[in-house]
Amino acid sequence: MLQRTALGARTARAFPAGRRALGALFFANGFVLGSWAPKVPFFAERLGLSDFGLGLMILMLGIGSLTMMPLTGSLIARIGSARILRFTAMTTVPALLVLTLVTNVPSAAVAMFLVGATVGAMDIAMNANAIVVERRMKRAIMSSCHGFWSLGGLVGAVLGGVLIARFGALWHVVVVTLIEAAALASAWTMIATDGPQPDEARTPLAMPRSIVPYLIGIMALFAMVPEGAVLDWGAIYLRRALDANIVLSGLGFGAFSAAMALMRFAGDPVRDRLGAVKTMRLCAFAALVGMLCAGLAPNVAVAIAGFSLAGIGIANMVPIAFSAAGNMPGLAQGVALSLVTFMGYSGILFAPSLIGFAAEHVSFRLIYSCLAMLFLVVLALSSLARHADGGTQGN
Template identity: 60%
Template sequence: MTDNTVVTGVLERAPIITRPRVGVALMFLMNGFLIGAWAPKIPEFASRLALSESGLGLMILVFGIGSIVMMPIGGLQIARFGSTTVTRVAALMALPTLLLLSLVGNVWTGAIAIFLFGGLIGAMDVAMNANAVTTEKQMRRSIMSSCHAFWSLGGLIGSASGGLLIAWLGVVGHSLLVSLLAAVMVGIAWPMLLADKPHPEEAKAKVRLPRTPLPWLIGVVALFSMIPEGAVLDWGALYFRNELGASVQLSGLAFGAFSLTMAAMRFAGDLVRDRFGAVRTLRFCTITSMIGLLTAGLANGPVMAMIGFAIAGIGISNMVPIAFSAAGNLPGMAQGIGLSVVTTMGYSGILVAPSAIGFIAEHTGLAAIFIGLPALHLVVLLLSGLARHADRAADPQ
């Protein structure tokens, strides 16, 4: 009557590499790959539709609106059908959207295409994060940080290869190749994903946005973790060039230093979290990010600022994965609901913050922005105790 996985009453952890872990990592890789492949297509997209800078800005805003609209919808469907089904369906529906963006010929069809692209990528984002939480529970070990590392890797591959492939194959040829490669990733991952059909009581439960403050507070953690990430992404190079006197080539290293350390630490983050616990890891990462942002903001030259951004990348790397893992393990709540709240709040920071930062920077300068951003992390520190819910994935049941 005793299962052979039980030792002295405690369930053993699964091996580090399992089929479900490979499957969900491939989904993260595919999602990041599509996003990365879209980045080098933006100039051609704007030219084809004769968009001004403000027009392109509105289109990118439509992408964000699509994500914000579809993320909660994806979370509700997870509560009904499980994360595996929603991940697969969203991935299949997202596959042709990049090609659609390459074929549209006017502003209205372009707006529809980019809304669908952002929306389906966003819905898939919620679902694959929920599946990663389920896989963490099954394995009894942390995997969320490495999943996000694969997303970063996919984005790097998609963006780095995009320009060369567009020059070689053309815009439509590039989209066809990217869609084919993404389909291969989905096909390999499809049978590996851990199935997680909801329990009968969850399926019958009335689905609504949570009334408890817990997921909203964790959403604040995600939001205040992602705003600095978006600030470095959107304003780091301009800070290097305009305020630190860096060359164009050196300015490109601002986000490069940040993203390199962030990706590297995301691959190591699961081991760190399993060793020290989610709360201590989140606090260490938050303080490290604060030190990095202050170093960058107080820098007297590009080298010091680059070091600061690299330190900030180490810190920010595992803050959001811990918040997502905590959201998926909240007691008494279907994980899709909690995750949809936290992911929507988190990603809205990246979508909304850049314009607000630009407005403030006109009056204060970007150095003051990076000096001020650690104030958001003080809130994360105050709420860091909520990260204890992330450790429930590794606790024996």
């Protein structure tokens, strides 16, 4: 009896440790991508890339991520998320260092693909491990994990600009690599261990036959398409349509991303209290109103407020969709999660280029107003978010 009590106490302590490990790793993953942003101009200049050439390079990053996501999900179904997470986190540590040291365009293209593959695979493994911890803790943690990702991206972008300006691109990437290694070292022994269940171990390398994970993927996709639109085109919209100056045009995405990060840290208690379905509906409604306000705004202040409200709404939609995918009954966690993640990230990686094409023919006002309508689809599918609560409720 005493032995079982001691084991239970050790197990209870292990779950918060697993949560702390995920905080460090989500931060590290976001930190890599945030640190990449201020390096882009130096990367393009060093390799002599045109805007079109740089666009193709960035596309290689996205292709690498999307290529590895389905494979990573299948591997997680067979051997568990912890081993995959350790390996992919380890390969992500030198990612920016590799991109800094490449000397020609062909090697840079290969490096971009590989970096995208490692970062994307780590993303799948982190989210799968977060679902493991959610199940054991019987409470939601996914939104706060994504909050750490947003925080990592913000810190990486700000710190990167300062370090590159003062010490140069090489010293910047050395510091980034050391921070990444430190984050991995701090999390290494705390990562929640798991393994395949007997039926998941025999899951074939095939797409799910049920339509439900695809519908959950549509929810993730329709949340991330507007996010990508604000990221890549928000500043241009504010300048062209509303005559914003340089400072104000940058505030659009700044307000959007800050609202997302803050709401993600607040999202788990909201979801635990209201349930995933009601939370998803409230989020979709807020995002719908916010994006419409931004698209129909008479001035810059209203547009920035609209982007902020949209950020508050979008913040927890993707984490809930990921939790729902990972808790789908009858499906291997890694396979369903990788499908939904693949569909979601397709929106943020490829939709901005389609929006750019559309902007040559119609106004940004119309584009943002139409993007708001995507949240009506999310509202219509919101009942599927009930699967997210499967990992956070007691038996």
